[in-house]
Each structure stands twice: as C-alpha cells, then as structure tokens.
Amino acid sequence: xxxxVKAIVLTGNGTNCEMEMAHACKLAGADMVDIVHIxxxxxxxxxxxxxxxxxxxxxxxxxxxxxxxxxxxxxxxHAPISGADEMLIEExxxxxxxxxxxxxxCNGFQLMVKLGLLPALDNNFTKQSTTLTFNxxxxxEDRWVYLKANAKSPCVFTGxxxxxxxxxxxxxxxxxxxxxxxxxxxxxxxxxxFQYCNAEGAITTDYPDNPNGSTxxxxxxxxxxxxxxxxxxxxxxxxxxxxxxxxxxxxxxxEGQGLAIFGNAVRFIRSKDF
Numbered sequence: 001x002x003x004x005v006k007a008i009v010l011t012g013n014g015t016n017c018e019m020e021m022a023h024a025c026k027l028a029g030a031d032m033v034d035i036v037h038i039x040x041x042x043x044x045x046x047x048x049x050x051x052x053x054x055x056x057x058x059x060x061x062x063x064x065x066x067x068x069x070x071x072x073x074x075x076x077x078h079a080p081i082s083g084a085d086e087m088l089i090e091e092x093x094x095x096x097x098x099x100x101x102x103x104x105x106c107n108g109f110q111l112m113v114k115l116g117l118l119p120a121l122d123n124n125f126t127k128q129s130t131t132l133t134f135n136x137x138x139x140x141e142d143r144w145v146y147l148k149a150n151a152k153s154p155c156v157f158t159g160x161x162x163x164x165x166x167x168x169x170x171x172x173x174x175x176x177x178x179x180x181x182x183x184x185x186x187x188x189x190x191x192x193x194f195q196y197c198n199a200e201g202a203i204t205t206d207y208p209d210n211p212n213g214s215t216x217x218x219x220x221x222x223x224x225x226x227x228x229x230x231x232x233x234x235x236x237x238x239x240x241x242x243x244x245x246x247x248x249x250x251x252x253x254x255e256g257q258g259l260a261i262f263g264n265a266v267r268f269i270r271s272k273d274f
Contacts, residue, residue, distance in 0.1 A: 004031040005269045007053040008046070012038040012072065015059035015107065020236040025055065027239060028262035038075070041091070043082045048095040052269045056108025058169070058234060068132060068172040069110035076115055077126065089115075093125060099272060101265050102228045103157065106170055109220070109230030118230050119191050120223040121182065129182045130221075132232065133174050136213030140171040144245055145211055145233060147219050148197040152190040154226035159264040163201045164194075164257045165244075166233035173212040173232040175219070186221060194220035194231055235261040 007025040011018040018035050025033045030053065040046040048054065062071040079088045096102070096117075104112040109132065112118045116126045135141055145168055149161045177183040186192060195203045195217040196210040203217050204210055210217050212232070220231025235258030241247050243256050 003052075003270050003272075005029065005053065005266050006032045006051045007034070007055060008048065008051040009033065009035045009055040009057060010038055010041075011035055011057065012061050014061045014063055015057050017057040017059055017105065017234065017236060020234075020239075021055045021057045021105070024236040024239055024259060024262045025053065025266070027259055028266045030262075030266055038072075041081070041088060042079055044084055048091050048100070049098070051095075052100055053265055054095065054100060054102045056102065056104040056111055056230075057236070058106030058108060061107050061111065064107075064172070067114075068170075069107055069114050072111050073114035076111075089126065096125060096228070099227070101156070101269065103261070103265065104230035105234055105236060106168075106173075106232055109232055110172065112228070112230040117228055118223060119182075119186050119221050120228065121185050123224075129178045130186075131176055132172055133176055134172050135170070135174055135211065137207065137211070140169075141173065141208075141211040142169050143167070143208060143211055145209065145219075146197045146199055146201070147194040147231075147233060148201050148203055149194055150190055150192050153193045153222060154190065154224060155193045155222040155229050156226045156268045157222075157229045157261050157264050158193055159260065161260055163197070164235075164260075165238070166235055166258060167237050168211050168233045170212070170232055173214070175212075175214040175221075175232075177215060183215065187216070189224055191221050191224065192216070192218055193222050193229060194218075194233070234258070
C-alpha cells in the first residue's frame with residue numbers, strides 16, 4: 001500500500017506564503033497537510049517526527065530583525081521545547097537524520113542558510129557558510145525570472161526540470177559565500193540546483209535576469225543528499241496557468257511550472273521507507 005505523505009508548513013510572525021505552500025502540497029498529492037505555528041513546536045503540541053515533508057515558506061519572519069530570518073535561525077538553534085528535555089534544533093536534526101525532506105522558499109531559504117542546513121558541507125547542519133544579503137539594485141525586487149536547473153544536481157525536488165519561470169519577491173536575495181573554498185565545494189558537489197538565466201536558458205549575472213547579483217547567478221542550492229533544498233524564487237506562486245503574468249496573452253499548460261517541485265517531493269516520499 002502506498003505510503004501516506006504527511007506535510008507540515010511552518011508559519012510564524014511575519015510569514016505570508018503558508019497558504020500557497022499548503023495548497024501546493026495538496027495539489028501535489030500529499031495526504032495530510034498541516035499549517036503549524038512555530039510556537040506549537042516550542043510548546044510540544046506538534047512534533048516534526050509526525051511528518052515527512054517540512055515546508056518553510058516565504059515572508060518576513062520576525063520582521064527580518066537582525067537581517068532576513070536571522071532571529072528565526074537563532075530561535076531554532078537556542079530555544080528549548082517546553083516540557084521536554086530537548087532543544088528545537090535537536091528535533092530538527094532528528095527529522096533530517098530520519099530521511100525527512102525540507103523545502104525553504106525565499107525567507108525559508110534565508111532561514112536554512114542562516115541555520116546552516118544549507119549547504120551543510122561535511123554534514124554540519126548548524127554551521128553557516130553562505131548567506132543571502134541585500135540585492136545589488138538596492139531595492140525590493142518583485143518580478144518574474146527564468147531559472148536553469150542543474151541536471152547533475154542530487155536534488156530530489158527537481159527531477160527532470162530544465163528551464164522554469166518563477167516570480168521573485170525579496171529585498172535580500174543575493175547569494176554569497178563565506179570563502180572561495182566554500183563556493184568550490186558547492187560547485188564540485190553539484191549542490192547548485194537553480195541559476196538565474198535568460199529566456200533562452202543561458203545563465204547570466206546581468207540584471208534584471210539575475211535580479212539580485214547572486215554569486216555565479218545562484219538561485220537555489222541543496223545539500224549532498226538532495227533532500228534539503230532552498231531557493232529564492234517562489235514555485236508555490238505558479239501552480240496554475242492563471243498565475244502566469246501573461247496568461248491572457250499566451251497559450252499555457254493548465255498546470256503551472258511550480259507544481260513539479262512539490263510533485264517530485266511527494267513521489268520521492270512515497271517511494272522510500274522512513
């Protein structure tokens with residue numbers, strides 16, 4: 001009998017894309033989708049161990065105080081779970097080690113890199129080696145962009161995806177690395193999943209195709225298992241052709257290109273033992 005896929009969408013003060021991510025999980029075939037406030041984890045009312053697929057949505061968690069998602073990362077790293085002899089980060093690491101999938105979009109991606117979940121070089125999930133900082137344009141970028149997928153990436157979310165068109169909505173989306181050696185390891189392991197490109201699929205660092213000035217046009221990365229994936233563009237914002245900015249002027253498939261990310265995750269979970 002096929003495994004029942006249980007997805008959790010984590011929300012908090014300032015997130016604003018949890019409904020879209022939950023809807024994407026449902027459309028992709030997840031059997032159970034819960035939107036859970038982080039306080040429910042901290043009070044022990046919900047446990048990550050009850051799920052297979054953790055979604056970290058976009059928004060402005062904690063008002064982006066201390067920088068995008070930094071306060072949220074500190075909470076994960078240092079907050080205890082009420083009534084349990086365990087820290088929240090310990091529960092998260094158990095979820096990862098049990099084979100769980102994590103998808104972070106925009107603010108969720110910022111949270112993952114500032115926690116150290118990505119790229120998690122040498123399987124160290126609490127050591128930050130990259131960050132997402134202010135756009136080179138000096139302003140909030142709200143536009144649609146093309147992304148080229150890395151066919152050699154181990155990412156379980158992308159499957160046979162090649163070229164996609166997703167929206168970005170961020171002020172701090174520029175991907176930078178701590179050192180040249182970190183970038184070398186990321187690229188050598190093919191942890192770069194998506195790069196900004198033009199409409200023909202040519203990777204570029206030119207604005208506005210690269211909307212934030214990201215190093216090597218990097219838009220999304222994964223860890224070396226491919227089960228942890230984060231990106232700045234919003235796949236959950238393109239689930240149906242009517243989400244496309246030119247849907248009234250172009251003939252488009254009924255299914256939006258963003259749904260494949262969630263569909264691949266659900267199929268992967270069904271195929272594995274946890």
